[in-house]
Amino acid sequence: MLSKLGELERAAMEVLWDSRTPMLVRDVAESLSKRDLAYTTVMTVLTRLASKGFVQREADGRAWRYSPVASREEYVAQLMLDALSLTGDREAALTHFARSVSSPEAEMLSQALADKQDET
Amino acid sequence: MSAALHLVVTLAICPVAAHLLVRARWVWRAPGTGIALWQMLAATWVLSLAGVLITLGLDPYDAPIPEALSAWAGDPLSTVTQDVLVAGGLAVPVAFVAVLVTSWFTVARIRRRHRDVLALVSRTDEAAPGALVVDHPVAVAYCLPGTPSSVVLSTGALRNLSTAELHAVLAHERSHARERHDLVLLPFVALRRCAPRVADAVALLVEMRADDRACREHGPEALASALHRFTASPPAGALGITAASARLERIANRTSASALQRWTALVSGLTLVSTPLSFLVF
Numbered sequence: 001m002l003s004k005l006g007e008l009e010r011a012a013m014e015v016l017w018d019s020r021t022p023m024l025v026r027d028v029a030e031s032l033s034k035r036d037l038a039y040t041t042v043m044t045v046l047t048r049l050a051s052k053g054f055v056q057r058e059a060d061g062r063a064w065r066y067s068p069v070a071s072r073e074e075y076v077a078q079l080m081l082d083a084l085s086l087t088g089d090r091e092a093a094l095t096h097f098a099r100s101v102s103s104p105e106a107e108m109l110s111q112a113l114a115d116k117q118d119e120t
Numbered sequence: 121m122s123a124a125l126h127l128v129v130t131l132a133i134c135p136v137a138a139h140l141l142v143r144a145r146w147v148w149r150a151p152g153t154g155i156a157l158w159q160m161l162a163a164t165w166v167l168s169l170a171g172v173l174i175t176l177g178l179d180p181y182d183a184p185i186p187e188a189l190s191a192w193a194g195d196p197l198s199t200v201t202q203d204v205l206v207a208g209g210l211a212v213p214v215a216f217v218a219v220l221v222t223s224w225f226t227v228a229r230i231r232r233r234h235r236d237v238l239a240l241v242s243r244t245d246e247a248a249p250g251a252l253v254v255d256h257p258v259a260v261a262y263c264l265p266g267t268p269s270s271v272v273l274s275t276g277a278l279r280n281l282s283t284a285e286l287h288a289v290l291a292h293e294r295s296h297a298r299e300r301h302d303l304v305l306l307p308f309v310a311l312r313r314c315a316p317r318v319a320d321a322v323a324l325l326v327e328m329r330a331d332d333r334a335c336r337e338h339g340p341e342a343l344a345s346a347l348h349r350f351t352a353s354p355p356a357g358a359l360g361i362t363a364a365s366a367r368l369e370r371i372a373n374r375t376s377a378s379a380l381q382r383w384t385a386l387v388s389g390l391t392l393v394s395t396p397l398s399f400l401v402f
Contacts, residue, residue, distance in 0.1 A: 009240065010239060013240050054236075075237050075241050076241050076255065076256050079234065079237055079238065079272075080254070080260060080274070082230070082234050083262045084260060
């Protein structure tokens with residue numbers, strides 16, 4: 001069950017990443033119509049994503065519109081910074097094969113995230 | 121007083137032994153033994169520090185520690201100095217455990233977040249069975265420990281490695297996961313600020329231990345060339361490069377320490393750790 005929910009979260013996230021505008025639960029459900037999901041299931045998935053901080057929502061009349069907090073590339077950059085131990089004291093969190101990043105690459109990764117923070 | 125003297129001597133041995141062990145090269149031929157020695161040394165240090173303070177504080181009672189401790193607890197006339205010494209001694213192991221627990225929660229939080237993000241952006245790839253793949257040109261390979269643990273590769277790593285090298289890297293990472301090297305490292309990383317060189321030495325031993333596993337499964341050539349590829353570009357810190365060359369060198373001339381060497385080391389470690397234990401328990 002858990003892995004199924006995880007898979008749905010991922011699918012919902014991809015829908016939101018592909019959309020340029022914030023989406024209603026109904027819109028997300030429609031984009032996932034192949035999966036034949038109940039409205040409440042999509043709602044649960046989006047609420048879970050919001051509680052994990054991956055999506056934000058804004059009120060639109062009596063409904064909520066959902067949009068991703070960060071782009072896919074930014075999340076990948078976060079993972080890479082973690083993996084390269086460039087984000088503070090993370091030595092014990094992950095064990096890596098060998099440290100290999102060159103300074104320009106590290107700079108680029110940090111920059112990708114810094115730019116995003118400036119925008120918001 | 122002789123108990124305190126014993127403990128002071130043991131306490132003084134700890135930094136000397138740590139200094140020698142940081143420089144020791146024979147432990148590279150027996151990384152498992154080396155890790156066990158570091159753990160025993162850390163335990164000895166904590167117990168002796170606690171022991172010295174407690175025995176000094178309880179000295180006037182002239183009784184074994186457990187009895188003297190209950191005498192002190194029920195003694196309304198104990199001096200302030202005594203109280204401070206005993207309370208300080210008891211606080212040492214408590215503080216140590218508190219640091220470990222805090223560190224554990226911090227690490228667990230980072231991992232949970234990392235796992236959540238991975239679930240959204242990683243994929244599986246036939247080329248790397250059992251691993252998660254993240255699309256990024258920078259080469260990384262790492263293990264996210266936990267239950268279940270995950271081995272993660274970037275497409276940069278996947279592209280640069282031959283099949284044999286890839287299997288060696290995966291075996292290396294899986295052995296980190298299987299032997300819970302994250303738990304081994306936890307206390308040393310938590311106390312990194314007190315002893316950075318010790319933390320680095322233990323981290324290197326852990327890598328060597330995982331290298332040995334990978335060599336056993338896929339041969340030294342594959343692992344060595346994989347390591348070469350990962351360290352071809354200049355690493356972030358100087359440590360990376362020395363550590364990598366040390367690892368490469370020992371993969372090239374693989375010799376293990378003799379059983380005699382290993383046992384001598386383990387028995388010395390056990391003797392050291394049993395000194396403070398014997399005073400605190402009996």
